[in-house]
Amino acid sequence: MPPKNFKCKQCGQCCLNLLDAFTTCATDEDVEMWEQEGRDDILEWVDTIQFGDQCVHDIWVSPVSHDDVEQCPWLRKLPNQDKYICRIHDVKPEHCRNYPLSWQHAKETGCPGFDD
């Protein structure tokens, strides 16, 4: 969970501009959640690679080109507003749920979610 005293301004900075927001890895728990929820629409953007008895869940990978995306497929701009939403907000990956990790992390990465 993001820290207290934080309110997302829906500016899209994290999802649009931080490469590690949308070219990163999902956790085993993320993948299990999507499997339990029957979210094949999400799972088709996950490239799972097995290393021995461990898996790496690469996100997001285009199911068409099989390349890493250049923009998150779940990000949508609200019409006539300078605001963005995540279309999988309720089931977004842990990596996204945890952003920003701290006030300092927010400041360093350009997130305006903390009032100064």
Ligand code: SF4
């Ligand atoms: S950068 Fe911060 S305020 Fe902007 S959308 Fe991301 S979490 Fe929200």
Ligand code: SF4
């Ligand atoms: S899944 Fe949602 S929160 Fe995560 S990068 Fe994409 S739009 Fe942003």
